[in-house]
Amino acid sequence: MSGRPREPTVLLTGASGRVGRAILGRLGDTYDWRLVDREPPTGETEHIYLVADVTDSEAMVEAMADVDVVVHLAGDPRPEAPWDSVLANNIDGTQTVLDAAATAGVEKFVFASSNHAVGGYETDERTPGMYRSDDDFDLDGTELPRPSNFYGVSKATGETLSRYYHDEHDMSVICLRIGNLTENHPPEDYERGQAMWLSHRDCAQLFERAIEADYDYEIVYGISDNDRKYYSLEGAREVLGYEPEDNSAEY
Amino acid sequence: MSGRPREPTVLLTGASGRVGRAILGRLGDTYDWRLVDREPPTGETEHIYLVADVTDSEAMVEAMADVDVVVHLAGDPRPEAPWDSVLANNIDGTQTVLDAAATAGVEKFVFASSNHAVGGYETDERTPGMYRSDDDFDLDGTELPRPSNFYGVSKATGETLSRYYHDEHDMSVICLRIGNLTENHPPEDYERGQAMWLSHRDCAQLFERAIEADYDYEIVYGISDNDRKYYSLEGAREVLGYEPEDNSAEY
Numbered sequence: 001m002s003g004r005p006r007e008p009t010v011l012l013t014g015a016s017g018r019v020g021r022a023i024l025g026r027l028g029d030t031y032d033w034r035l036v037d038r039e040p041p042t043g044e045t046e047h048i049y050l051v052a053d054v055t056d057s058e059a060m061v062e063a064m065a066d067v068d069v070v071v072h073l074a075g076d077p078r079p080e081a082p083w084d085s086v087l088a089n090n091i092d093g094t095q096t097v098l099d100a101a102a103t104a105g106v107e108k109f110v111f112a113s114s115n116h117a118v119g120g121y122e123t124d125e126r127t128p129g130m131y132r133s134d135d136d137f138d139l140d141g142t143e144l145p146r147p148s149n150f151y152g153v154s155k156a157t158g159e160t161l162s163r164y165y166h167d168e169h170d171m172s173v174i175c176l177r178i179g180n181l182t183e184n185h186p187p188e189d190y191e192r193g194q195a196m197w198l199s200h201r202d203c204a205q206l207f208e209r210a211i212e213a214d215y216d217y218e219i220v221y222g223i224s225d226n227d228r229k230y231y232s233l234e235g236a237r238e239v240l241g242y243e244p245e246d247n248s249a250e251y
Numbered sequence: 252m253s254g255r256p257r258e259p260t261v262l263l264t265g266a267s268g269r270v271g272r273a274i275l276g277r278l279g280d281t282y283d284w285r286l287v288d289r290e291p292p293t294g295e296t297e298h299i300y301l302v303a304d305v306t307d308s309e310a311m312v313e314a315m316a317d318v319d320v321v322v323h324l325a326g327d328p329r330p331e332a333p334w335d336s337v338l339a340n341n342i343d344g345t346q347t348v349l350d351a352a353a354t355a356g357v358e359k360f361v362f363a364s365s366n367h368a369v370g371g372y373e374t375d376e377r378t379p380g381m382y383r384s385d386d387d388f389d390l391d392g393t394e395l396p397r398p399s400n401f402y403g404v405s406k407a408t409g410e411t412l413s414r415y416y417h418d419e420h421d422m423s424v425i426c427l428r429i430g431n432l433t434e435n436h437p438p439e440d441y442e443r444g445q446a447m448w449l450s451h452r453d454c455a456q457l458f459e460r461a462i463e464a465d466y467d468y469e470i471v472y473g474i475s476d477n478d479r480k481y482y483s484l485e486g487a488r489e490v491l492g493y494e495p496e497d498n499s500a501e502y
């Protein structure tokens with residue numbers, strides 16, 4: 001018997017999307033990954049890779065075998081996505097993945113929510129002041145959803161669905177409201193994007209902590225430690241032990 | 252020209268359901284009603300009655316002509332309704348009705364939400380104590396959704412969707428989290444039902460106030476003034492001027 005603890009088996013949906021690639025780029029060797037995407041892999045992959053749609057209930061049930069943790073990223077990622085697409089891919093898809101996970105007895109579920117679930121707080125009166133470091137308007141994850149588009153509605157619904165699955169099936173759930181993920185450099189000439197920047201390095205740490213930490217049900221913000229931020233990092237620090245290393249102000 | 256102000260034209264979806272009949276039973280002569288239900292009327296009706304499904308976008312757009320206020324009740328009303336039914340009838344249906352209303356420039360939207368949107372707060376630890384009048388646990392509409400079933404998920408999603416339509420289209424929206432509606436008498440031998448009882452008389456007053464009052468976007472509880480209540484009536488009193496006349500303790 002090996003003295004090394006077994007790596008958790010982590011199912012990653014939407015593995016070939018932007019967030020999925022950011023996670024695998026830094027944590028590809030850390031876990032026993034099972035990748036799911038509706039697109040086939042573009043290059044070689046050393047992991048089990050299932051080409052399937054997250055609305056395919058049978059495929060999701062099969063994908064859950066021996067899985068310890070689900071990281072659910074899949075969905076239409078476009079802020080301007082039309083209602084019919086987010087209804088099917090994001091809302092129905094998230095229910096399908098949650099249900100398969102609960103049925104399989106998966107113990108931990110990491111849901112990629114989004115800043116767009118609360119984008120409606122960025123009113124004409126508050127902006128652009130709230131994107132600046134001298135402004136003290138703050139959201140901390142206890143506020144009601146206030147989406148700025150149908151994509152945001154779908155993410156808020158995923159949070160509510162996962163609250164139900166947590167309560168009903170005793171599954172640990174964390175909803176990460178992801179900011180603006182870019183590689184190497186924060187967005188330029190875009191105050192909002194700088195306020196909610198998430199570096200690749202911090203993104204990987206955030207998901208690693210979400211896979212490792214213990215929690216019941218939580219909604220936290222996932223961004224770098226930006227001077228301009230209006231999302232509190234207290235939740236992610238306290239619940240996950242997340243310690244971001246980047247700050248858009250340093251670029 | 253008549254000196255009497257024109258009655259508002261109110262579109263009522265789900266008109267033949269339990270809540271619809273309670274409203275029409277007392278307010279049938281008060282407004283210029285346009286009734287919508289997917290079932291044909293069982294008896295004679297003096298109002299315009301459209302047999303249509305709320306997921307039928309074209310029918311909903313047509314139904315909105317000259318409408319001042321929408322009261323949206325339609326949906327699968329079963330707490331045990333399966334996911335596929337609430338996804339189509341309640342979630343997609345509510346988006347379809349909201350979208351048609353916004354397109355037509357409707358100024359006020361009354362959404363029948365439900366106690367099931369927050370039923371998950373009734374944990375094993377809190378019940379049955381919270382159903383009793385000496386308990387001080389209270390929900391006031393600012394808490395995050397915590398549904399106890401898929402029906403509750405669908406109602407929470409309707410609240411979030413209507414928040415988006417309010418912000419985007421400047422439509423006044425009130426979400427009424429309806430309790431346990433019964434005629435004549437509160438539920439017997441059912442503490443939870445007594446705590447959230449809504450009499451027919453108070454139900455009619457609640458919807459009349461929702462049709463008449465001015466507001467931006469609000470979530471309030473709609474129950475009678477029951478000794479056992481754990482839903483605050485402050486929101487409905489302040490926003491709508493609702494003054495319930497019944498109390499399940501008096502039976």
